[in-house]
Amino acid sequence: MHFGINPALLCIFLQIVNINGHLSNLAWNGGPLHLQCERESDFWMRSGQYIKENVIAVKAIMHQDDVFVMTPRLKPGVLATFWLIVKDKSQVELQPYPELRDHSVGDCSAIQNAVDMYLDHLGKLWVLDSGIVDTVASPQCTCPPKVVLINLLLRKLVKRIDISSLLEATSLIQNIVVEYEFGKTFIYVSDASRGAILVHEVTSGASWSVVTCAPATGLQILLVKRPAHTVLILVRLHYQGIIELDTTALRRRDSLTPLTVFGEQSKPVVLLGADGFHVYLRHTECSDVLVWNTKDPYNSSRLDNIHSAGPRLTTTSVAAEPLKRILLILDTNYLDTLQGNSPTYHRITFVSKNN
């Protein structure tokens, strides 16, 4: 049984959302497994390939009525890195998606470590696979880095794109976004170690990289719609300033295009997600989720607060379900659990979009 409702009930569902302002929230500890056969999870647990406490979700998305989470392989025992949320007797369980074998460590046709993902308007999910597992415990390169395409409508892994020729030995790839432009599909991946954006055009297979800023330990990117064009929003970890770059420059392989920088004197931010012309972010030291309507100039003291994670919790992602005008906000206590052994507490809050 999948989480959510029958499409026939969509109208009723929308009314419920409008009246109550949100769907009922989801909460769970660690990674409760949902497999076809009960005995299977005992097997995985005994063999050490599944350690519930180490399954830490950092990103949540919704497509039609399904909610999915991404759980990078930070520590051993993470059986899969992308899951469908299944509600079983009001309990939340995680089902490897599309299949358990699509996450098999050491099989280079499978996803080794999903570090980021981008859901496009066609129901295609672009997964950035670093090829390095157990990144917090003891990093191990198991396969070359790649982008994996999962078609959520077909419930299948449909494409694998090798991006190793774009990377250097020190590359630190972090985020992926995808833009459709003039009948072409462009993948943009951030590489923090070079302050670069790696570009890959899917149809022709051409790739190149564009240096956009100084190196950093983290480089987050988001795609935002401006009235006449699309821009990439970039944030360097622990640095002040939000960089805006016209994606035309990336497609022209042009490093010399002037950048726009916002909030150079304001507090550093962490990007959480984007939806059209809205950017969701938080100040590094604070847990409140803020929204910047990019039609207005950036002013860090004039951002609307849409959510507060609460004590010991951190928001790690905000994603929109455009048709239902809902935002999914994922909060966890992962900072605590990465240090200790307590299971990670996860909560997804559904917030209806007003504008």
Ligand SMILES: *[C@@H]1O[C@H](CO)[C@@H](O)[C@H](O)[C@H]1NC(C)=O
């Ligand atoms: C930002 O907003 C604050 C509060 O409304 C205002 O005092 C300040 O002048 C604004 N800053 C800029 C650069 O517009």
